[in-house]
Amino acid sequence: MSHETFDDQVAAYALDVLETSERAAFEAHLAGCARCERTLRESREALAAVALDGPPAVPPPDVKAALMRRLAEETAPPRRRSDTRRLWLRGAVVAAAAMVVGGFLTGMFVAARYEAELGRVARETSRLREDLARQEAALQARVTAYQAVVDLLRDPSTRVIALKGAGPSPTAEGRVVWHETAGGQVLITKLPPAPAGKAYEMWTIAGGKPTAAGVFQVDASGQAIHRVPPGAGPVDVFAVTLEPESGVPAPTGPIVLASAK
Ligand SMILES: [Zn+2]
Known part of the structure; x- marks a missing residue:
């Protein structure tokens, strides 16, 4: 054969x-x-x-x-x-x-x-490239925010206000680097990532009236840095609540961080 x-x-x-x-x-x-x-x-x-x-x-x-x-x-x-x-x-x-x-x-x-x-x-290659671009953008945003904090601290009228964890996140901590007319930056640590579909929303409270100051997410390590626009008037209290992802015009969720009155 x-x-x-x-x-x-x-x-x-x-x-x-x-x-x-x-x-x-x-x-x-x-x-x-x-x-x-x-x-x-x-x-x-x-x-x-x-x-x-x-x-x-x-x-x-x-x-x-x-x-x-x-x-x-x-x-x-x-x-x-x-x-x-x-x-x-x-x-x-x-x-x-x-x-x-x-x-x-x-x-x-x-x-x-x-x-x-x-x-x-x-x-796989395209996914890695997107990941890298995302990480680079996040890093760039963080550097820009830290630079803004440094610039604010050069102004003698800038104050640093402590935020304490409350409600569902008692161990969370925050600092607002705040300038009454320029606004400021809030730096947060030890805040657990928001559940799916939710985000954290910042509030500036003046004369008892809260003004929405933007939604943000924390990273996997529980940190965030977020730009806070100037309040409607002199701000008495800063607070963070847990809200729907897209944000709400007035607070509805639990307070997770707040400054002392
Ligand atoms: Zn053979």
Whole structure:
């Protein structure tokens, strides 16, 4: 038996559609043939890749079922002696079809697998680039805010007001670096990240009336720095409440931080 026969049988073997006698002969040969072993491994890897994430348009089980059906017809006992040659020819055709289909599918599977891998790498790269851009923007915003705090502190009329944790976050702490006409910056630590759909909202309270001073989130370590616009009048109290993400015009949620009156 020339090796060409085994070359033809590898794909059919990987698809598990070899006849019992053929399979035994192929397996006996496979035990000592590195070339067939390699080809078989590649075919199986390709099939496994498709089973995991292959194109649903080419389902291997259907192909296998079709080949099994044809092989069953081919191996059925001949009714007449004169059928023998025709059956032999049909067997050859089926073997060739198995080889062609197997090779075609293997090619498609390998292509699909590499395309999926390329797509995955491209998505990963783009995600890393976005993460980096986001981190850079956050860092830049923080540097700008710290610079604003330093600038405020150069002005002798700037005050630093302590905020104490309250309600659901008693351990939270804050400082408002505050200039009555320029506004200021609030620096917060130890405040747990807001639940999904929620944000923290800053309030400047003047003459008993709260004015919204922007919503913000804390980072994973519970820190935030947030710009506070000047109040409607001289500010008596600074407070932070937990509110819906988009912010509200008047406080509705619990106070999480507040200055002493
Ligand atoms: Zn071989």
